Amino acid sequence: MKRLLEEKVTALHGAGGLVMDKLLRERILPKFPIRAAGPIGLDQMDDGAVLDLPPGRLVFTTDSHVVKPLFFPGGDIGKLAVTGTVNDLVVMGARPVALSLALVIEEGFPLADLERILESAAAVLGELGVALVTGDTKVMGRGELDGLVITTTGVGVAERVVPDSGVRPGDFLLVTGPVGEHGLAILAARNALPVETPVESDVAPLWPALAAALATGGITAMKDPTRGGLAAALNEMAQKSGVGMEIEEERIPVRAEVRGLCELLGISPYELACEGRAVLAVAPEKLAEVLSALRAHPLTQGAQVIGRATEHYPGKVILRTAVGGKRFLEMPLGDPVPRIC
């Protein structure tokens, strides 16, 4: 019995009481270096956290993560769960301050895997100086869920909130680095590709890389191109802002191996998820300042202007292709699946 409890997550772990308490105190809490952002935090194990926030507007976001497989080239669900929420705060223009993390674990889940996952979540938060202030753990029966679900909720503080809807005609459109890598790495990890690939997920927190660019005040709108990739992010921004967008395909950064594989599979790199990139609209007079701020940080040094917002075709994204043809870049229909014939 003792051995079982030490190696696998069991129903007892999720039932409150001593076993749960021991799991939390010994295995989970110590992994997170910063455990408070005010008088009451993780260590008190109270009913909630109490935060002291710096001045500014409070930005608040939540996301559940169900990636399959849990470990993939370049990251795992732990890193993804905290990065996703941190990035949602950052693309709202906020400095991330504190996160909550809730685990729903399938009975029988290996404890060693859980530890690895939490360690990578903790590593991201530690590097950023962001606190984990509260959390929850539940265990469900075998077969009732697929391994592990992590829900993270985050709060941040913004001096100037940056909405999706702020793009104005004339604004430059930027992407902070090459697109398509997370989506492709996940496909590869599912053995869904006919070839081996060195492509790794780009999963990475956008803070502090975007801090200096935000401080210029030149970013009018921003979004992280996660599900649906660049195509979905641009379409959403165009629709919400009521502007058209003209994108030069040649300028969209895509690593050669990603482009080559997408070609082979018949999928579009613009529809594949990114987890460490942002799409920005920038006021023309601030472009140089924003670009140099982005290029000063390793994560965003590959930032590129990919096009401009216009008054034509409001709500639509026009792609000028490599050979000079034009077409609409549509909102993706669903997750891209490799064509088969």
Next chain:
Amino acid sequence: MRELFSLRDPALAARFRELLRKLQPREPVRIVHVCGTHEITIAQYGLRSLLPETVEVLEGPGCPVCVTSTQDLDCALQLAERGATLCTFGDMTRVPGTRMTLEEARAEGADVRVVLSAADAVEIARRQPERPVVFFAVGFETTAPGTAAVLLDNPPDNFFVLASHKLIPPALAALLSIPPVAIAAFLAPGHVSTVIGAGAYRAIAARFRVPIVVAGFEPLDVLYGIALALRQLREGRAEVENAYPRSVTEAGNLRAQELMRAVFRVGPALWRGIGEIPASGLYLREEFAAHDARREFGVEGRLGEEKPPGCRCAEVLLARAVPTDCPLYGTACTPLTPVGPCMVGAEGACNIWYRYAGRPRL
């Protein structure tokens, strides 16, 4: 890969645009290709926006899944319902037969599997010797040699083929024979032509006085093919030209042709939207009767095509309409809720136009 990317070179593309402008026909002309991959290149690179205004390019019967008849599909459904394991390509499972799709049959308990090749179906047959496994063999001259190869390689007794392969040259001849004909030139498909050779079109070009240009799949391949066709029209020529010599030869892949001849005989075939085209289908020869699902199980589809009300797939397949001409396109009929076969198949014109917003000109 680098070499392929050079076929998207912007500077070279600009020169092609200039060439196309010079070759602009005075009267409107319609150029028809018969290949989903051509349509994807055209839509993905926005090539229609680069063509002179008098030039229209349409996809005809270029999607093998789309042209597979309801009759053949009904045979596949019957086999699946009678307890065979039915293997076929992915898109095929979503095309409606008279009563339902293969996907719906699977939901009702039939054993329908998606495979990537005939060889995968043989593998399934080897793993379950107690149960008949039928490969529903669709596709043009590109997939037929694969079906032939497994039949020549001593497949297990429980492996059967429901042959529904079709040939491209007779389809081109049919499009030129069914009035009203409004096709000025053809772009012949690069993959099929790699197998059958550019020479396979010479009789058609001569008989119907129509230019036929074999074209590859990179954007500049397609623009080059269109330019050659326009030049023939301007000069009053009607010949076969090979704009894809890095893959296609005059005689084609002789080994693949030999495999096809050894296994198949040619007979009439029903094409969805077009009707019966003589000498356009491939059927198993007598020697392979023991693996012929039609003979072994005596299945027969009923003649007559069921057409969903309002659906204009038939005209799209005949290259007489473009997807946006159809009232269902983009409203009742989308890739998530397809009504007609051209929206189901990933190589179907409607599906491609929807995914790449392949509207003619921006």
